Amino acid sequence: DGGITQxxxxxxxxxxxxxxxxxxxNLNHDAMYWYRQDPGQGLRxxxxxxxxxxxxxxxxxxxxxxxxxxxxSFPLTVTSAQKNPTxxxxxxxxxxxxxxxxxxxxxxxxxxxxL
Amino acid sequence: RxxxxxxxxxxxxxxxxxxxxxxxYSNSASQSFFWYRQDCRKEPKxxxxxxxxxxxxxxxxxxxxxxxxxxxxxxxDSKLSDSATYLCVVNRRTNFGxxxxxxxxxxxxxxxx
Numbered sequence: 001d002g003g004i005t006q007x008x009x010x011x012x013x014x015x016x017x018x019x020x021x022x023x024x025x026n027l028n029h030d031a032m033y034w035y036r037q038d039p040g041q042g043l044r045x046x047x048x049x050x051x052x053x054x055x056x057x058x059x060x061x062x063x064x065x066x067x068x069x070x071x072x073s074f075p076l077t078v079t080s081a082q083k084n085p086t087x088x089x090x091x092x093x094x095x096x097x098x099x100x101x102x103x104x105x106x107x108x109x110x111x112x113x114x115l
Numbered sequence: 116r117x118x119x120x121x122x123x124x125x126x127x128x129x130x131x132x133x134x135x136x137x138x139x140y141s142n143s144a145s146q147s148f149f150w151y152r153q154d155c156r157k158e159p160k161x162x163x164x165x166x167x168x169x170x171x172x173x174x175x176x177x178x179x180x181x182x183x184x185x186x187x188x189x190x191x192d193s194k195l196s197d198s199a200t201y202l203c204v205v206n207r208r209t210n211f212g213x214x215x216x217x218x219x220x221x222x223x224x225x226x227x228x
Contacts, residue, residue, distance in 0.1 A: 031214070042119075042202070042220040043159070048213075056213065090158055096214075103149050103204075104216060106158040 003027065006091050006107035012115045013078065013085060021076045021110045023091030031096025032074035033104060036060065037088040046089075049074055050096050078112060086113050116141050121203050121219035129227050132193050136222045138203030139185045148179055148186050151202040153221060159202055162188075190224075198226045 004025045035043040045058030049068040063082025092104040148165035165177040176189040203219035
């Protein structure tokens with residue numbers, strides 16, 4: 001089955017620690033995205049990548065880093081500089097090319113909490 | 116003003132009733148529109164795209180009004196399983212040619228038996 005896999009489902013971070021969230025897709029999509037969702041708020045874009053070896057900052061990139069070395073993979077690192085990392089993190093992908101009527105499809109998310 | 120605005124609800128509606136949500140968007144350059152459904156503590160899932168001529172999928176009907184810059188979702192004969200948060204999503208190209216997808220904060224719907 002094609003889809004987007006995020007791991008782990010739950011993650012705990014200690015103070016001063018960097019943690020990496022995994023996102024893998026086998027949909028052959030060019031574009032991948034990371035969002036953060038806080039209670040009562042909409043999804044906010046952290047980083048996105050429209051092609052391998054290229055990525056762009058979203059609206060709230062500070063304290064996060066990403067890489068896109070392979071088409072299928074777009075890991076997100078939450079660094080110690082991110083002072084309020086507790087949130088629900090969602091990875092998405094889309095076809096990315098062509099007209100703007102291609103929806104994004106989401107993985108089932110990672111819940112990150114501070115210890 | 117937020118780029119996409121929705122009434123957060125909650126909407127508490129008896130089973131079998133018809134319910135409608137509206138969503139307004141501020142950027143007239145917006146080109147494509149979607150409704151997503153998000154269950155509690157789960158990821159958003161695409162419910163339907165919204166086309167200019169309006170479109171229907173079973174009990175769900177979506178409408179787009181470009182002149183007034185709003186989209187709507189109508190759910191007929193509501194079921195208990197329709198209880199969820201409904202997210203309005205708007206897509207456009209930025210000045211740099213990139214896609215920018217903006218999510219509303221969602222409208223929470225609870226269907227009451």
